[in-house]
Amino acid sequence: MKIFSAEQLYEADKITIEKQQITSEDLMERAGTQLFQWLHQRLNGAPVPIHIFCGIGDNGGDGLVVGRLLIEHGYNVVVYVVNCSDKRSKNFLLNYDKIKNVTKNWPILMKGENDFPKINSEDIIVDAIFGIGLNRCPGGWVKKLIQYLNESKAFKLAIDIPSGLYSNSPLEDYEAVLKANHTLTFQAPKLAFFLPETAGFVSNFDVLDIDLDLEFLYNTEPIAQLISKPEAQRFYQTREKFGHKGTYGHALIVAGSYGKMGAAVLSTTAAFRIGAGMVTAFVPKCGYNILQTAIPEAMVITDTEEEFISTVSFDFEPSAIGIGMGIGKNKATVAALKKLFKDSEIPFVIDADALNNISENKELLKLLPKNSVLTPHPGELKRLIGEWKNDYDKLEEVKKFSEKHEVVIVIKGAYTITVYGDKLYINTSGNPGMATAGSGDALSGVITGLLSQGYDPLLASVFGIYMHGCAGDITAGQMGYEAVMAGDIIDNLGEAYLDLFAKPETDNEANGKN
Numbered sequence: 001m002k003i004f005s006a007e008q009l010y011e012a013d014k015i016t017i018e019k020q021q022i023t024s025e026d027l028m029e030r031a032g033t034q035l036f037q038w039l040h041q042r043l044n045g046a047p048v049p050i051h052i053f054c055g056i057g058d059n060g061g062d063g064l065v066v067g068r069l070l071i072e073h074g075y076n077v078v079v080y081v082v083n084c085s086d087k088r089s090k091n092f093l094l095n096y097d098k099i100k101n102v103t104k105n106w107p108i109l110m111k112g113e114n115d116f117p118k119i120n121s122e123d124i125i126v127d128a129i130f131g132i133g134l135n136r137c138p139g140g141w142v143k144k145l146i147q148y149l150n151e152s153k154a155f156k157l158a159i160d161i162p163s164g165l166y167s168n169s170p171l172e173d174y175e176a177v178l179k180a181n182h183t184l185t186f187q188a189p190k191l192a193f194f195l196p197e198t199a200g201f202v203s204n205f206d207v208l209d210i211d212l213d214l215e216f217l218y219n220t221e222p223i224a225q226l227i228s229k230p231e232a233q234r235f236y237q238t239r240e241k242f243g244h245k246g247t248y249g250h251a252l253i254v255a256g257s258y259g260k261m262g263a264a265v266l267s268t269t270a271a272f273r274i275g276a277g278m279v280t281a282f283v284p285k286c287g288y289n290i291l292q293t294a295i296p297e298a299m300v301i302t303d304t305e306e307e308f309i310s311t312v313s314f315d316f317e318p319s320a321i322g323i324g325m326g327i328g329k330n331k332a333t334v335a336a337l338k339k340l341f342k343d344s345e346i347p348f349v350i351d352a353d354a355l356n357n358i359s360e361n362k363e364l365l366k367l368l369p370k371n372s373v374l375t376p377h378p379g380e381l382k383r384l385i386g387e388w389k390n391d392y393d394k395l396e397e398v399k400k401f402s403e404k405h406e407v408v409i410v411i412k413g414a415y416t417i418t419v420y421g422d423k424l425y426i427n428t429s430g431n432p433g434m435a436t437a438g439s440g441d442a443l444s445g446v447i448t449g450l451l452s453q454g455y456d457p458l459l460a461s462v463f464g465i466y467m468h469g470c471a472g473d474i475t476a477g478q479m480g481y482e483a484v485m486a487g488d489i490i491d492n493l494g495e496a497y498l499d500l501f502a503k504p505e506t507d508n509e510a511n512g513k514n
């Protein structure tokens with residue numbers, strides 16, 4: 001699914017109106033009807049008090065439409081106009097008149113703090129104060145209203161985007177944003193929904209399809225791509241009937257040091273489970289018995305050193321190399337990295353201590369094999385590119401880094417983002433159970449295993465991240481978040497493949513909706 005900027009969405013509205021020969025009021029009615037249907041399906045006529053707070057723009061207009069439709073269906077609705085400006089939009093005004101025709105309880109005009117209503121914890125708040133047209137940070141009594149609503153325990157449903165949040169630019173005031181329990185967004189999710197600093201305001205979200213012009217949506221280059229099952233299905237490369245182990249490549253995993261040999265075991269196993277034909281682990285001597293016992297399928301080559309890696313040498317041509325998991329920061333290891341990068345032309349997956357060693361020895365950056373995949377968690381990323389001002393600044397810096405060094409960068413976390421040049425791919429699978437030691441080692445093994453099978457570096461990253469998250473979701477479903485361990489995620493990679501083409505159980509899943 002594509003993620004568009006606010007400007008692109010306004011353009012989509014405009015083109016839709018022209019091509020479908022409808023008015024903007026018709027489009028708003030369409031949007032409001034979708035909102036109403038979502039609520040009606042869930043409330044089923046329940047007399048719960050619904051407080052709808054409408055701004056004076058088109059987001060407020062949406063609030064008025066859903067208010068009118070709810071009133072017409074007998075719901076218990078109070079509509080408030082957050083009267084922060086006299087510049088009301090045309091569609092707001094049209095719908096303001098319309099709602100007056102269906103009820104004697106006209107919208108309540110709010111002009112300040114004295115007008116804040118009493119809201120009980122069992123009530124529902126609908127937030128239609130500001131949408132994607134927010135052009136400055138809410139201040140004065142409007143900010144206080146947002147804070148007042150945030151203090152309420154009532155369920156808060158945001159229309160299009162929580163009020164006070166920009167769809168794709170940085171926040172100035174975190175105190176002036178509505179904290180929604182659920183967000184219903186039109187046509188496409190917004191970038192702010194996926195970034196660590198702002199995703200918390202959105203909570204869960206559903207995308208309501210308001211039939212914006214398909215040709216425009218199809219042909220427009222988005223600001224980011226969301227990766228869910230339908231995209232992953234397209235990326236999958238079929239296993240050949242007459243394929244042999246050579247067809248699926250020979251991955252080399254360079255990992256481990258004394259006390260951290262588990263990292264080598266996890267990434268080697270993950271490379272196998274995702275489908276590599278052969279995997280060789282290169283480890284310090286102390287890892288020999290561990291690897292041979294833990295993974296009899298793997299071949300093992302050892303360093304001359306007992307406890308750390310000092311010279312990486314091997315007598316075959318690997319199809320992909322994954323390096324860094326648990327290797328530590330010994331000087332000899334840094335020298336080994338330098339030599340290996342210099343001598344190799346195939347893309348690497350570079351993780352963990354390999355990244356930290358690069359951060360501490362920036363001359364290594366120039367040696368990075370082109371199209372390598374770097375997989376930092378936020379701490380490793382900070383060491384690599386320095387501090388950032390906010391999430392958007394971080395994305396810009398990572399894009400520059402990716403362009404300059406011609407590498408793929410995977411920013412790990414909830415909603416892992418893969419950056420390649422100026423393109424962003426946001427992963428939707430995964431869960432907080434995966435915040436457990438070794439799950440990153442599993443991911444580097446997965447991406448290395450896919451590279452070795454011939455997936456190109458970007459595809460190996462985006463598809464691998466989806467599969468890793470999906471295996472994590474399956475694992476959490478079996479044992480709950482807290483019990484998930486990295487080894488379980490790896491064990492479920494096979495289930496993740498089966499799930500990729502399993503018959504969908506729900507309509508939403510079938511439609512590829514969140």
Ligand SMILES: NC(=O)C1=CN([C@@H]2O[C@H](COP(=O)(O)OP(=O)(O)OC[C@H]3O[C@@H](n4cnc5c(N)ncnc54)[C@H](O)[C@@H]3O)[C@@H](O)[C@H]2O)[C@@H](O)CC1
Pocket residue numbers: 013024027028031032055056057058059060062084085087089129130131132133134135136137138139142159160161186210
């Ligand atoms: N254009 C269309 O046909 C459609 C628009 N839709 C709705 O329209 C919304 C966008 O509407 P608008 O562009 O009118 O913008 P909004 O309704 O988001 O709000 C903009 C209005 O609030 C004012 N404003 C912005 N920031 C403020 C602040 N901090 N303090 C006080 N006032 C502030 C602006 O000057 C403007 O008058 C979308 O989010 C969506 O909800 C939907 O109805 C779908 C169809």
Ligand SMILES: Nc1ncnc2c1ncn2[C@@H]1O[C@H](COP(=O)(O)OP(=O)(O)O)[C@@H](O)[C@H]1O
Pocket residue numbers: 352376377412413414415416429430431432433434435436437438439440441442443
């Ligand atoms: N809250 C979360 N939601 C989804 N995925 C997560 C979450 N927390 C961690 N992960 C995933 O788990 C992995 C953790 O990697 P990392 O921090 O490198 O772990 P380690 O270094 O212990 O192996 C990443 O792929 C990350 O995206």
Ligand SMILES: [K+]
Pocket residue numbers: 059127128129130131158159160161162163
């Ligand atoms: K809103």
